[in-house]
């Protein structure tokens with residue numbers, strides 16, 4: 001049979017700058033590139049979700065739905081994709097089903113096409129509601145398998161998780177290698193195993209943090225993967241996705257090589273080099289560099305950069321190696337949870353606390369929640385002593401039900417709260433407010449000129465001039 | 476049949492720092508790592524040749540043969556390898572057969588095991604004398620095929636060049652992808668083609684400049700390549716070879732994965748991180764970064780860094796893109812010569828001259844020599860107009876014989892010259908003196924304390940403190 005060219009999804013507008021520039025790219029910096037990106041024939045453009053919504057509200061003072069509207073208008077042809085953290089939406093804790101459903105409904109109404117949905121624990125129960133909501137909105141639901149390595153993450157078990165996703169009705173499957181850990185042979189075997197079980201399209205998403213992504217994409221392409229994800233330099237390679245030109249060169253002579261004109265890709269690179277200059281304060285050569293140390297830490301690309309910043313803020317940068325060595329200890333105790341948002345932050349924070357105050361002397365609330373099953377079923381069992389300690393410290397019992405089953409509907413209360421504050425009462429705002437109450441309120445009520453310093457403890461972030469686009473109306 | 480583990484050669488002591496630190500690593504910086512490197516089971520340690528001899532003499536004030544002695548003493552188990560530019564030795568022009576033979580004899584006498592020999596034009600006539608000399612010394616002669624892309628460099632023609640190498644009596648064959656241009660599919664096909672013709676071991680040497688090396692190594696391993704070459708971070712990846720830990724991770728689950736203990740590799744990394752701090756003045760994040768631009772320029776890893784420095788010295792850094800665009804023009808006119816030392820320098824310099832003074836307005840002597848066949852047969856024909864211009868400007872006729880056939884024996888004259896200068900008359904010194912007369916003399920006669928500024932036009936290079944080891948006796 002004739003070989004089908006592999007599709008490239010492009011990640012420069014989401015994971016590219018999330019991994020290499022702390023998610024600081026503004027809509028204004030994106031828009032000039034959108035028509036070119038739209039015309040090139042990418043399978044999808046990842047433009048939304050992940051940390052971008054947080055960043056829009058917290059740092060860039062942008063309404064994230066307005067960003068989506070503008071990107072849809074500027075790139076109407078290519079499907080646009082977001083990364084959705086299952087029941088956590090784009091935050092770090094579970095939301096009730098009615099909020100999850102409203103979020104998906106609003107996002108679909110703003111034109112988003114493909115919802116890539118994952119759960120950090122690969123607990124399928126946390127994907128059920130968002131997948132149903134995406135299907136109800138007539139959009140494409142992509143279920144993601146979080147790839148990680150641990151004694152309990154065998155390739156067989158990962159492939160079997162695809163069956164659970166298919167049962168939930170997904171339209172395609174993503175192998176989400178958020179830490180850039182998947183070696184070519186495992187990528188090959190996993191793609192083969194999933195393709196043998198299911199006729200759905202399979203996507204491989206990886207990061208070049210440890211320099212494996214190019215070879216693993218290549219092996220996955222040999223195994224018949226439908227799509228791999230690339231970005232545009234300089235928001236590519238290193239802790240991000242391999243760049244598109246590089247992947248094209250890598251496929252020279254390969255019967256599945258796609259056809260892309262080089263000149264527009266060069267023009268995109270020129271544009272994003274300019275953007276990178278504007279975002280220089282958020283970029284670091286450390287993230288550009290391939291570093292096999294990540295193979296020991298098993299820390300996702302996006303996290304490595306944030307982590308270094310966090311440690312610096314806590315004046316703990318000298319203890320980087322120590323904290324990193326504590327990461328697998330915390331992971332093992334927490335049932336070998338994969339390191340992906342939000343669990344990467346949970347494990348990272350607890351590792352810092354363990355190093356700073358002594359192991360388990362100070363338990364973060366999120367650690368307690370994971371230990372008590374409040375995020376879902378962990379891949380392996382939680383350490384019994386840690387679970388007991390978490391129960392004792394919190395006065396709460398472990399749970400085994402789907403976490404969201406413990407949550408009551410919240411949408412009416414959220415709307416009432418908006419109304420009480422004299423803010424517009426819309427579903428859009430209600431779901432943003434559910435996740436980022438202070439930031440959403442601040443977006444709608446810009447601080448007066450002589451306002452006191454904001455409550456946030458950290459110093460003001462430098463915001464590139466072009467980034468400050470306080471919208472006057474919010475839909 | 477059971478799968479044979481792939482061998483790794485280690486390049487950190489030669490190509491690693493040549494590509495990432497302008498060849499400035501000193502013997503003192505190497506020695507602490509040598510026993511660990513020796514114990515790990517690498518197929519060979521590349522420790523000599525390439526630009527290291529030039530750098531020893533010019534910048535580090537070291538006797539290169541003394542370096543070899545010390546490295547052999549510190550790492551006696553693993554074969555040590557050098558890179559030899561065929562009839563050019565480790566310089567940029569042809570030397571008479573007697574000098575080539577003496578060089579090989581001396582080097583073998585100092586214990587070097589594997590001579591990797593290439594000719595920039597893949598003109599087998601330029602490999603004949605050095606291969607014969609290596610065999611006469613009872614050492615391993617490895618013939619290299621310079622990989623490049625051009626209308627005249629088809630995979631078939633490259634594979635056929637292996638036949639010529641075998642006829643010359645080589646013990647193994649290296650695919651030398653000095654610019655990091657080989658895509659996985661071509662690497663696979665080329666290895667298969669050579670292995671199908673010959674029973675000799677095949678090595679793939681590449682650079683990760685454009686982010687292809689990992690995947691191409693992987694594909695070559697699938698095709699049955701015997702050896703690939705890795706380095707140790709931070710003198711690895713980017714414009715250098717993939718690092719060893721990364722390649723091990725990449726081979727996880729692969730039946731040809733070799734076995735290496737991780738702890739000594741981590742210790743090596745710690746050591747070389749310290750060395751990198753000492754060499755910081757010669758390193759740049761630009762060289763760490765994977766950059767697919769090299770796919771357009773087709774410039775070798777080691778050259779990209781030198782080139783940026785050269786342009787800066789000439790105050791032409793703003794014209795980098797222009798000069799790079801001129802490179803393929805010069806290459807085409809010079810019969811599509813591959814870009815490898817010395818032809819990379821020749822093409823680069825002529826490209827700079829073309830940009831600075833107008834195309835062909837100013838011909839470098841080396842350009843004239845290539846155009847007139849004085850380096851050997853170019854892969855494609857030289858542009859007729861350029862050849863005529865070169866003949867006119869130089870008053871010389873094109874040649875078709877083996878270049879060294881035009882050269883008379885020089886060893887006796889070199890020795891007389893040494894004697895006349897009151898220097899020790901040895902073969903070692905004669906061959907060094909043939910290639911680097913001023914530097915060799917300076918090494919033997921350190922400048923007096925109140926000497927006038929040296930004749931060299933460029934400002935003194937900063938030499939790390941540990942680098943200054945002026946030997947008091949020279950053998």
Ligand SMILES: [Co+2]
Pocket residue numbers: 015177178205206207
């Ligand atoms: Co990602």
Ligand SMILES: [Co+2]
Pocket residue numbers: 490652653680681682
């Ligand atoms: Co090389």
